[in-house]
């Protein structure tokens with residue numbers, strides 16, 4: 001079969017489908033991650049709110065039901081599909097900017113640079129999307145009427161009222177610190193694993209479900225190995241009361257190191273890694289299947 005032409009529209013659509021798959025597969029453990037990262041420090045002699053991942057999972061399900069784990073999912077579903085769409089589009093553009101001809105195979109460093117560009121592209125939506133998601137995820141009142149934010153739109157309106165566009169975009173620097181190198185690692189590791197796992201004599205574009213699931217899952221692990229410390233800074237900054245960290249991410253960093261120690265930068269490690277593999281395996285499978293379908297249904301797109 002002839003190779004299909006790379007296309008920005010197809011990357012965008014297939015990336016969006018990948019994003020929806022990521023949220024459906026990964027949101028419960030994302031809720032646990034944000035709750036662990038943002039729980040208040042235990043007072044002397046008092047037990048912590050959650051002792052770890054499984055305690056947080058059990059307490060959430062007991063108190064709020066299974067769908068408590070899906071709290072705040074409306075925001076990521078509507079936000080993540082465009083984020084992933086832009087991310088895969090940005091990666092495609094980053095690759096094409098460096099290619100001398102359409103079929104040139106890029107080096108791993110070139111792929112890393114294309115991934116970093118994708119990380120910059122996504123921050124425009126990622127920063128406010130993550131701010132709203134984190135604020136909704138940390139609300140633990142069982143009764144809907146007692147919650148400060150009734151949903152993503154209400155949350156966006158309230159934070160805008162409190163501090164304007166600066167408040168909506170709080171955490172942008174932390175988001176860049178997280179996503180620029182992490183997205184580089186994400187796409188480079190995916191391409192690397194696809195290349196090394198493709199049997200001799202076969203083409204990388206001949207999709208294998210198991211290879212795609214494995215390479216996608218591992219890309220998620222590589223992404224988060226780089227992203228966890230800036231992610232903790234981001235979650236703290238985005239959920240802190242107005243004015244608590246006047247110098248942004250620098251203040252959060254100093255505060256965490258002084259008050260809680262360097263290991264606190266790895267809070268949420270277990271749920272992040274438990275989520276990373278299935279969520280990103282689902283993402284890349286959704287992306288590749290959708291791309292294959294588009295190449296079949298609309299080869300000229």
Ligand SMILES: CC(=O)O[C@H](CC(=O)[O-])C[N+](C)(C)C
Nearest residue numbers: 087179183186220223276279
């Ligand atoms: C923070 C985030 O969305 O990471 C994505 C992977 C995941 O586990 O959701 C990767 N990427 C930022 C490249 C879209």
